[in-house]
Amino acid sequence: MKTPITIRQELPQDHTNVYKLIRAAFASVEESDHSEQDLVERLRHSSSFIPELSLVAETGQGELVGHVLLTRIRIINDAQTFPSLAVAPLSVQPSWQRQGIGSVLIREAHLRAAALGYGSAVLLGHPGYYPRFGYLPAHRFGIRFPFDASADCCMAIELLPDGLKGVQGKVEYDPAFGI
Numbered sequence: 001m002k003t004p005i006t007i008r009q010e011l012p013q014d015h016t017n018v019y020k021l022i023r024a025a026f027a028s029v030e031e032s033d034h035s036e037q038d039l040v041e042r043l044r045h046s047s048s049f050i051p052e053l054s055l056v057a058e059t060g061q062g063e064l065v066g067h068v069l070l071t072r073i074r075i076i077n078d079a080q081t082f083p084s085l086a087v088a089p090l091s092v093q094p095s096w097q098r099q100g101i102g103s104v105l106i107r108e109a110h111l112r113a114a115a116l117g118y119g120s121a122v123l124l125g126h127p128g129y130y131p132r133f134g135y136l137p138a139h140r141f142g143i144r145f146p147f148d149a150s151a152d153c154c155m156a157i158e159l160l161p162d163g164l165k166g167v168q169g170k171v172e173y174d175p176a177f178g179i
């Protein structure tokens with residue numbers, strides 16, 4: 001890493017820079033519809049938003065170079081509803097990618113989510129990236145997603161011991177996701 005990076009909670013005065021950062025991060029991502037920055041704006045106004053789990057990575061010079069958002073979701077089946085989190089999106093400024101910032105953001109987000117009592121998280125992501133943090137294919141836990149996506153891209157992780165024990169069902173996202 002070029003300089004020490006601090007991970008901290010996003011503040012209202014960061015919103016404009018976070019918007020630009022997310023837009024830049026996804027600009028050349030083929031699978032993206034390039035609207036992730038708007039999703040974050042919507043999620044901030046939704047009941048799924050957890051201010052403590054919208055995190056930015058900041059350089060010593062005060063430049064925001066990364067962001068991650070974890071929001072509340074539910075995993076539901078005919079009999080039960082379980083609270084969990086969705087990791088979406090994760091963004092690193094293109095000139096700062098592949099220097100460990102995404103990894104630091106994810107790991108810190110997991111620690112903070114666990115400290116808040118959240119036992120698990122799910123995401124749709126690249127199977128070449130997220131398993132290093134402990135993510136497993138969600139179907140191994142009996143968790144399904146409400147859209148068609150390659151099974152190995154649909155992942156889940158236990159943030160607390162046995163955080164997904166007995167948790168089975170379909171992921172229900174906040175309406176802000178438009179799913």
Ligand SMILES: CC(C)(COP(=O)(O)OP(=O)(O)OC[C@H]1O[C@@H](n2cnc3c(N)ncnc32)[C@H](O)[C@@H]1OP(=O)(O)O)[C@@H](O)C(=O)NCCC(=O)NCCS
Pocket residue numbers: 025026029089090091092093096097098099100101102103104124125126128129
């Ligand atoms: C994906 C992203 C968040 C990773 O953050 P980062 O800070 O660049 O990644 P890190 O430095 O922590 O990790 C680098 C490792 O991740 C791998 N990696 C990075 N992006 C990847 C991707 N899209 N798919 C698979 N592997 C990826 C690198 O090959 C590297 O692997 P290595 O350690 O084996 O060499 C960042 O590249 C980014 O913002 N990409 C554009 C937006 C995006 O795709 N977000 C994720 C949506 S699921």
